[in-house]
Amino acid sequence: MRNTLTVNACPYCEGHGYVQLLLGGSETCYGCQGTGSEQEEDNEH
Numbered sequence: 001m002r003n004t005l006t007v008n009a010c011p012y013c014e015g016h017g018y019v020q021l022l023l024g025g026s027e028t029c030y031g032c033q034g035t036g037s038e039q040e041e042d043n044e045h
């Protein structure tokens with residue numbers, strides 16, 4: 001397991017908050033709702 005000092009970056013958009021569409025353009029990331037970080041309900045490991 002890798003440890004990061006910052007919050008977990010969303011694996012889908014890599015922290016950008018949006019994803020590039022193959023057809024062109026971009027869309028708000030469905031994995032993080034555009035926040036750029038994983039949403040795990042205040043879950044501390």
Ligand SMILES: [Zn+2]
Binds near residue numbers: 033
């Ligand atoms: Zn995301």
